[in-house]
Amino acid sequence: MILLDRVTKTYGRTTKPALSRISLHVKPREFVILVGTSGAGKSTLLKLLTREEKPTSGKIVVGGIDYDSLKDKHIPLLRRKIGVVFQDFKLLPQRTVYENVAFALEIAGMTNREIKSTVPKVIELVGLSGKEKNFPHELSGGERQRVAIARAVVRQPKILIADEPTGNLDPKHSWDIVRLLEKINHYGTTVLLTTHNVEIVNKLKRRVVTLDHGKITSDQAQGSYRQGKAG
């Protein structure tokens, strides 16, 4: 589903690369947790996947799309196939919960009938039924992240990238979000989660990929969070 082959990314003229010859293979329906300290290269990796950045060298293939042959004008189409959730939610502040979720379908040119039938189901899936008409500022952090997840999955993407989705949340809400991600993964979406939360990593017992200084230092099938030491 996600294939990175010896990917290197160097910013500007700095000699130290943000990512150095990373190779990673994520299979369909897999749940992968990406850990690493700030500056380890997690954000760069995710930006490469959403094509906000281009790799300096190496090959990236996501969902059968080779990024080398991807034209700029087709980037929006690629991004519609990947759901992304951010630490700071990135919701449209002027639009209601319903409109935020529907927006993802509107930009894809879905008909109003399709939107009307899909959006309520997804809002129900993330547990926000009854709050469709609220604006983001009227919701709690956990609820806002649910809206963001609903928006990311409403198009039924093959891959969901969650960039520290629990970073701004208290433990209880964090767990709610993680459970929701597990549920989505259960329905067949490949999930790529980055987090700093040791407890979540250790309890989930999923594949853990550790990044350090731009290199993968460990890749365990049922991993736990390793602080400091690589191996």
Next chain:
Amino acid sequence: MARKLDAKGFAQQKRSRRRWLTFIRMCRYGINNFSRNAWLTIAATAVMTITLLIVFVTLASRSTLVNSIEEIRDKVDMSVYLKTETPEDTVNVIEEGLRSLGTVTRVDYISPEKARENFAQKNSSDPDTLNALNEAVNKFPGTLRIKLVDINDTEELENFVKTDATLQENIDPDREPSFAGERRSAIQNIAKTVDFADKVGLGASIIFITISSLIVFNTIRMAIFNRKDEIEMMKLIGADKSFIRGPFIVEAVVYGFIAALIATGLGFAMLYSVKGKLLDYGIAVSPTIDFVVTYIGPVLLGMILLGAIIGVVSSLLATRRYLKI
């Protein structure tokens, strides 16, 4: 007959329907943005209104100035005075001669009797003067009022006055023709001032329009800068450039539309309120008001178009830098 749709036709129909749907959505979002960002909306609309008002007032002042100039030009005529006893047919001969000149547009003759009548009318409230007038022999000269194509070009007329024999015989020796001497230079001064004012008006219009367009551009740029996170986000969830840009353009058109209505209304009210005062100074606003009233449709349309163009160009330029991949 039922039209059969092949696969290609069906795909095309679906595409055009999708395009239409997208267009409707962009309009809806634009109008939503407009109504939900109250302060931004007020600020942008206000600046746009001021811009359009400046444009309106500048154009109206120019038009008023031009009208007033026309009126002054019309009023400025040359007078040649004839002896009181000049017979009517001689006057006719002279009139014909003047009319044949290329630089003369119109010749009017005010006979001594008419001049006396006019004078009597002007002083109708003063019985002493009227009595004196009745006693005295009519000494008013006959006056030839001559209008020129260009008040600066008096040479031909002067030559005619100097050389025409019939005119020389009957010209009033006590009263010089009014284009001569000081009066002439006064008339020429007016002409020069009028030309200068016209040019200054045109220059000022261009400068005002440029400055106010820049202000509008900056306001819209700031409005869009405020929402750069939103643009970023739309990009990340896969919105097309045109879909991101569309609502901003629609919004700018709405600003332009509302601002045009307000500015035209305000401008018209201003014209109306200064009409009386300016008339005292000999500046005629009425022709401009009449023009606006007669052509209210095109004027309003022009204002709306101008507002929309300024808005659209500004938002296109302002969103460009945020829309790179």
